[in-house]
Amino acid sequence: MPGIPMRNGGAKARIAVIPGDGIGAEVTPEAVKVLKAVCAPASRTLEFVEFDWGADKFLREGVTLPLGAVEMLRDEFDAILFGALGDPRVLSNQHAADILLGLRFKLDLYVNARPVELLHDRLTPLRDRTEKDIRLIVFRENTEGLYVGVGGTFKQGTPDEIAVQEDVNSRKGVERIIRYAFEYARENGLKRVCMSDKSNAMTFAHGLWQRVFKEVRQEYTDIDSRHLFIDTLAMEIVRDPRQFDVIVTCNLFGDIISDLGAQLAGGLGLAPSGNIHPGRTSLFEPVHGSAPNITGKGTANPLGSVLTSAMMVEFLGWKTEAAAIRTAVRAALRENSVTPDLGGKKNTAEVGDWLARFMEKSSHAQPFK
Numbered sequence: 277m278p279g280i281p282m283r284n285g286g287a288k289a290r291i292a293v294i295p296g297d298g299i300g301a302e303v304t305p306e307a308v309k310v311l312k313a314v315c316a317p318a319s320r321t322l323e324f325v326e327f328d329w330g331a332d333k334f335l336r337e338g339v340t341l342p343l344g345a346v347e348m349l350r351d352e353f354d355a356i357l358f359g360a361l362g363d364p365r366v367l368s369n370q371h372a373a374d375i376l377l378g379l380r381f382k383l384d385l386y387v388n389a390r391p392v393e394l395l396h397d398r399l400t401p402l403r404d405r406t407e408k409d410i411r412l413i414v415f416r417e418n419t420e421g422l423y424v425g426v427g428g429t430f431k432q433g434t435p436d437e438i439a440v441q442e443d444v445n446s447r448k449g450v451e452r453i454i455r456y457a458f459e460y461a462r463e464n465g466l467k468r469v470c471m472s473d474k475s476n477a478m479t480f481a482h483g484l485w486q487r488v489f490k491e492v493r494q495e496y497t498d499i500d501s502r503h504l505f506i507d508t509l510a511m512e513i514v515r516d517p518r519q520f521d522v523i524v525t526c527n528l529f530g531d532i533i534s535d536l537g538a539q540l541a542g543g544l545g546l547a548p549s550g551n552i553h554p555g556r557t558s559l560f561e562p563v564h565g566s567a568p569n570i571t572g573k574g575t576a577n578p579l580g581s582v583l584t585s586a587m588m589v590e591f592l593g594w595k596t597e598a599a600a601i602r603t604a605v606r607a608a609l610r611e612n613s614v615t616p617d618l619g620g621k622k623n624t625a626e627v628g629d630w631l632a633r634f635m636e637k638s639s640h641a642q643p644f645k
């Protein structure tokens with residue numbers, strides 16, 4: 277997907293790498309491998325600094341997001357390449373909340389960009405759909421909603437127990453993500469924006485989304501804007517994904533619809549995402565989680581992380597490198613040099629090696645820069 281706003285634009289960038297838990301630690305090194313390969317022939321330098329934040333450190337030291345980490349990432353790094361967090365030993369998921377949601381909130385990464393792009397016809401479960409039919413992007417509000425952790429329990433552990441989780445929506449928060457979706461559409465020549473909410477039931481919280489959407493859309497009369505309730509969107513995106521270019525929605529619905537979208541384009545193993553504040557240090561991660569059910573087996577698909585790294589270098593302003601990474605991924609899909617989830621026989625590292633070799637060969641034939 278084109279048009280992710282620039283952070284750096286120069287020839288050098290510093291990347292914080294947080295592989296995290298489970299398959300996060302298996303796929304992230306493959307993305308780094310590919311990034312190194314794509315930068316080698318170009319006049320680009322990436323400096324990687326790895327951080328061991330995750331379940332092991334939390335269980336060992338009680339530390340989740342270390343003191344001063346947010347400021348360090350903000351001031352010393354251009355971007356963060358993130359794997360996944362989540363470990364069956366940490367039932368509370370405390371470390372993931374502190375680290376992942378903590379970084380989204382504290383770095384104010386209000387845009388969660390989750391492209392859904394079919395890269396090979398055989399990968400979609402939808403009958404008779406091809407690459408040209410499935411190409412859209414979900415913009416998920418990423419700093420508020422039901423994720424902010426406002427709430428509590430009362431009489432916990434008794435038959436009268438009550439649990440409350442508040443849905444927090446600010447005028448500023450709703451407006452900036454809706455506006456971002458329209459701006460993205462306009463800048464990238466996309467003609468349609470669909471805002472999705474549940475304002476028929478959540479009349480207060482999503483009534484605000486309705487009011488803001490009606491106001492902002494008036495500034496973008498060149499864009500065909502439309503509203504769908506989230507249940508209808510889930511149905512429509514499966515029935516006919518060709519209807520959609522840009523979807524904008526709240527935090528929780530964006531989480532759900534992006535997994536649904538991922539499956540339409542080949543599954544979670546292939547889906548990339550960016551947590552972005554335009555112009556500031558931003559965090560890039562595959563859409564999938566730590567997948568404890570396949571951790572340690574060597575079958576984790578690294579392509580989601582690799583495509584994530586393409587989004588990251590695009591954010592740095594390195595369009596040629598982003599395109600080279602995507603070309604390599606398409607080639608791997610074409611030649612079935614992929615992991616078992618996509619019907620291939622390669623393991624995680626073999627896919628990374630294949631991509632790196634592909635880069636080497638292509639750069640000899642035609643240097644990226």
Ligand code: NAD
Nearest residue numbers: 360361362363544545563564565566567569570576577617
């Ligand atoms: P998951 O995304 O980890 O896995 C869902 C299913 O997809 C599993 O069957 C898994 O094997 C498969 N899968 C996911 N990624 C794959 C890949 N790269 N290659 C092949 N198969 C892949 O979701 P889950 O099982 O609901 O969650 C597991 C843990 O991950 C939980 O602790 C959850 O909170 C966490 N999680 C973290 C993030 C994140 O860090 N961004 C995202 C989602 C879930």
Ligand code: IPM
Nearest residue numbers: 361362372376377531563565
């Ligand atoms: C995602 C994940 C996270 C989310 C979890 C791990 C909190 O599912 O990044 O999609 O819901 O945002």
Ligand code: MN
Nearest residue numbers: 531532535563
């Ligand atoms: Mn999710």
